[in-house]
Amino acid sequence: MSEKLLEVRGLRVAFAGKEVVHGVDFSIAPHEKFALVGESGSGKTVTALSLLRLVPNATVKGSAVFQDGEPVDLLKLDEKRLLDVRGRDIAMIFQEPMTALNPLYTVGDQVAEVLEVKQGLTKRQAWEGAVEALAATGIPDPQRRAQSFPHQLSGGQRQRAMIAMALACRPKLLLADEPTTALDVTLRLQILDLLADLQRQTGMAILLITHDLNLVRRFADRIAVMENGYLVEQGPVADVFANPQHAYTRKLIDSRPERDVEEGPVAAPPVMKAEAMRVSYPIGLPGIRGWFRKGEFVAVKGAAFSVPPGRTLGVVGESGSGKSTLALAGLGLIPHQGELDVVGSRWGTDTAGNKAMRRLVQVVFQDPFSSLSPRMTVDEIVGEGLLVHEPGLSEAARRERVVQVLAEVGLTEAQFPGLLGRYPHEFSGGQRQRLAIARALIVQPQVLVLDEPTSALDVTIQKQVLKLLQRLQREKGLSYLLITHDVDVIRAMAHEVLVMKDGEVLEAGPVEQVLEAPKTDYTRTLIAAAA
Secondary structure: OOOOOEEEEEEEEEEOOEEEEEEEEEEEOOOOEEEEEOOOOOOHHHHHHHHOOOOOOEEEEEEEEEEEOEEEEHHHOOHHHHHHHEOOOEEEEOOOHHHHOOOOOOHHHHHHHHHHHHHOOOHHHHHHHHHHHHHHOOOOOHHHHOOOOHHHOOHHHHHHHHHHHHHOOOOOEEEEEOOOOOOOHHHHHHHHHHHHHHHHHHOOEEEEEEOOHHHHHHHOOEEEEEEOOEEEEEEEHHHHHHOOOOHHHHHHHOOOOOOOOOOOOOOOOOOEEEEEEEEEEEEOOOOOHHHHOOEEEEEEEEEEEEEOOOOEEEEEOOOOOOHHHHHHHHOOOOOOEEEEEEOOEOOOOOHHHHHHHHHHEEEEOOOHHHHOOOOOOHHHHHHHHHHHHOOOOOHHHHHHHHHHHHHHOOOOOOOOOOHHHOOHHHOOHHHHHHHHHHHHHOOOOOEEEEEOOOOOOOHHHHHHHHHHHHHHHHHHOOEEEEEEOOHHHHHHHOOEEEEEEOOEEEEEEEHHHHHHOOOOHHHHHHHHHHO
8 A cells, every 4th residue: 555654664672682573564554454463472562562662661773654744753753742642643452451441540530531631621521522432432321331440340341441542532543452352252343343433433544463363354454473573474364364475374374273082972970060050149239228138149040061071061151151150169169059069079068078079170270370379389389289188298209290290281391491490480371371280180180170271372372272181181081161252162172062141051062063053142143253
């Protein structure tokens, strides 16, 4: 395209003399949707933040010419002029709205602040403009929601509030850094549809930063692929997906999960079985009624399921569907009503009995960085379960078991010198998730509860972790209760599947039956969103 809204040439970014972005060139035309794609550490976010000089302690070289009436080089503007550009001409949506929004101010105040500072409106005018901006993003009852604090909104509503803040001044260019990563699949499509609709209305260009190729295929006009700080390929989306030229691009496109599990029915009794399981939480009632009694919120409504030995039950649904509550009940971490058998026993009030059951049912959490103690070494993290369940083991025997289980998940001393003495921050996301799996496996459980085990990982790392879980299931006969909103993961891992919405099981059955011939509109929507 001959006309260019932004032209970046020779962009280099370094920290303490070490270069992390190496001579990147790209341009964005007015009204264009341009995607910058790559895995974590590829340099895509640093590239985008550097355009507005938002990376502290970085040395930035090259040029980034922006057509703001007359061409200006963003990398050479003084701070006062750059402050005028930020938010007014070029705005940004950050990855995690819960941390990007100020928890002490209402979302209306935060949107209004942009209008006051950037457009000089009065407080009343800015508040009215904030309500209009929120309404434009499709938030229901925007006047009331404007008075809400970030924690009072759902994930999708918080992301809409971030979009309202970014678009309040009608910028010419929007930088969207992983704007849908923390959202469910259907919400992701809603946010992308919203951005596309707002783009048509305002005529802005969008730079989308993401590692989700499905979103890029649906949304962008052109794509640029980054690897280790280098821009390795760019072009129209249709051309790059149909005929990728670089090996790394081909690797990303080919990174959808593959099914490699034992098939066929199992005659043995299930290792986990529930009938009419119900989970509820007490809630306050409005008015004077709340003085005398509590209401209840039912998170799981009469669920029934079974997990055969050596097989995977997938539970799929959006946030708030009740799938994680179901998993917590299976782990004995919250009380429940109805029947729930775990390897022939039931959770109760007997601490000793529950302790024996906890050895049989272990969990792998969604975010390996927050689920591993930063103050404990690999040896302490992985071996902790043995201190609880096999306290009689000698130090040498415990160390041997730790080394053995780490090797089973693909972590060895040869690869990582000083492995046992390292801390979680010294590993990548995929390696940390392998540590989390090793921690669960060391007590030799029969059931693993996998709570979104790959949603925090890049596509290629996700594929590696799923392959590891498939291999461990075949070799050890493990059963998995897999909690996810990713239909591709369900398709690759599950034998049976439950579809949950608002605490109810809408649909259940063999994975082929549910995914190929869904009975409910909700299931069809989930499947379409993942296509």
